[in-house]
Amino acid sequence: MIFTTQDIRKTFKTGEVAEEILxxxxxxxxxxxxTALVGASGSGKSTLLTIAAGLQLASGGEIHFDGEELTAMNQEQIRQIRAESFGFVFQSAHLVPFLTAEEQLLLMLETAGSPLSKKQRRDEAARILQSVGMGHRKTAYPASLSGGEKQRVAIARAIVHQPKLLFADEPTASLDSTKSREVMELLQQLTKTLNIATLMVTHEEDMLAYADRVITMKDGRLA
Structure with missing residues (x-):
């Protein structure tokens, strides 16, 4: 197992009232x-994903990734691991509006501290865009891309630095059924060929067919 959580808990306080979410x-x-996480709204699945990804802190428990305990690290150490080893795909593509598809990936490589030269980074960005069917659109800006194309660029950006973990939060929620299937087929293919561990939150039952494991959350627990 490349990633495990042990007894993860999360409590939110509003004034004197404490609510345990996980x-x-x-x-x-x-x-x-x-691995797909499903459950009703408020079950804690998105909270679990963001804690697993180091985007917020747990109130208790341990998180281990690739032989290291993330919960024992400071915020800068977690940020570095997140930049180098994690990839993210969300419901909205969150592309930078003034960057081309190629530039989105180059920015990710820079953020991840890629050791590649400038030319090698451009070659890698072009290769990854080609692998997700967007090689012909590498100079396109987000405003000229369809919803499905934006999500493909977002996936390319998420994997260009060769992460070990991919976190996908409702990656098909804003797409129609045809584009949703295309995106899930792409995520499935990349997870296998790149040997990535993918954690996906979804409420769309049709998308569960692409998961290797389906875990249901209910009231802050794994059901």
């Missing part, structure tokens, strides 16, 4: 597999 989560992720 109630002792044990989760493991394996490379080459898509």
């Amino acid at each position: 109630k002792g989560i044990d989760l493991s992720l394996t490379q080459g597999e898509i």
Whole structure:
């Protein structure tokens, strides 16, 4: 297992009132597999994903990634691991509006501290865009891309630095059924061929067919 959580808890306080959102989560992720988290709104699935990705802190428990304990690290150490080893795909593509598709990937490589030369980075960006079917649109800006094309560029950006973990939060929620299937087929293919451990939150039952494991959350626990 490249990633595990042990007894993860999360409590939010509003004044004197404390609400426990996550109630002792044990989760493991394996490379080459898509793990889907499902559950009703408020079940804690998105909170678990953001804690697993280091985007917010747990109130208790441990997170281990690739032999290291993330919960024992400071924020700068977590940020570095997140930049180098994690990839993110969200419901909205969140592309930078004034950057071309190619430039979106080049920015990711720079953020991840890629050791590649400038030419090598451009070659890698072009290769990854080609692999997701967007090689012909590398000079296009987000405003000229369809919803499905934007999400393909977002996926390319998420994997260009060769992450070990991919976090996908409702990656098909803003797409029609045809584009949703195309995006999930792409995520499935990349998870296998690049040997990535993918954690996906979704409420769309049709998308579960692409997952290797489906885990249901209910009231802050894994059901």
